[in-house]
Amino acid sequence: xxxxxxxxxxxxxxxxxxxxxxxxxxxxxxxxxxxxxxxxxxxxxxxxxxxxxxxxxxxxxxxxxxxxxxxxxxxxxxxxxxxxxxxxxxxxxxxxxxxxxxxxxxxxxxxx
Amino acid sequence: xxxxxxxxxxxxxxxxxxxxxxxxxxxxxxxxxxxxxxxxxxxxxxxxxxxxxxxxxxxxxxxxxxxxxxxxxxxxxxxxxxxxxxxxxxxxxxxxxxxxxxxxxxxxxxxxxxxxxxx
Numbered sequence: 001x002x003x004x005x006x007x008x009x010x011x012x013x014x015x016x017x018x019x020x021x022x023x024x025x026x027x028x029x030x031x032x033x034x035x036x037x038x039x040x041x042x043x044x045x046x047x048x049x050x051x052x053x054x055x056x057x058x059x060x061x062x063x064x065x066x067x068x069x070x071x072x073x074x075x076x077x078x079x080x081x082x083x084x085x086x087x088x089x090x091x092x093x094x095x096x097x098x099x100x101x102x103x104x105x106x107x108x109x110x111x112x
Numbered sequence: 113x114x115x116x117x118x119x120x121x122x123x124x125x126x127x128x129x130x131x132x133x134x135x136x137x138x139x140x141x142x143x144x145x146x147x148x149x150x151x152x153x154x155x156x157x158x159x160x161x162x163x164x165x166x167x168x169x170x171x172x173x174x175x176x177x178x179x180x181x182x183x184x185x186x187x188x189x190x191x192x193x194x195x196x197x198x199x200x201x202x203x204x205x206x207x208x209x210x211x212x213x214x215x216x217x218x219x220x221x222x223x224x225x226x227x228x229x230x231x
Contacts, residue, residue, distance in 0.1 A: 103157035
């Protein structure tokens with residue numbers, strides 16, 4: 001069966017510091033991968049998605065970036081965090097873009 | 113553009129009561145999928161159901177049931193005999209299947225309904 005992992009689970013970072021969140025999927029090949037952000041309250045915003053290694057599409061322009069160095073690894077990064085980057089970051093995978101997305105446990109990021 | 117509206121921000125019910133969570137959607141496409149996800153306090157989104165736009169049959173899974181009506185563009189979710197473990201935020205979502213040309217089959221979420229089941 002497929003499983004999706006995210007780490008760290010929780011992160012507290014000062015403004016201006018770099019960020020690296022990691023997501024890995026097990027039990028499947030060539031998954032579509034997604035990064036979402038959920039700000040305080042609710043509402044999920046799609047940040048990035050990837051249909052293959054090295055292929056990244058950005059949905060929302062901001063100071064975040066994503067990379068997919070391996071088939072089942074998706075990384076969310078920032079060179080300098082802003083206070084507004086605080087939130088709950090969720091990674092998801094799907095077989096292809098038309099299929100159900102399955103979510104990881106998420107990373108809670110607090111920027112101080 | 114596709115849109116999902118969950119008008120109920122928060123609902124509180126007493127344990128064992130039935131509760132219905134509303135979801136109304138907008139799409140230009142004739143082929144699309146509708147989803148419900150559950151987000152318990154731990155934060156992980158748990159997939160509950162996926163429905164194809166061509167299948168309007170209602171679905172029942174244990175205490176959960178879903179009523180899909182294309183005529184009113186609604187996909188409502190009912191929990192029968194609610195339990196404390198049902199307390200969570202529930203999201204309705206829509207995915208358009210036809211290629212939009214923008215390079216993405218986006219999954220659009222509603223803002224969620226927070227359900228509190230009181231013992």
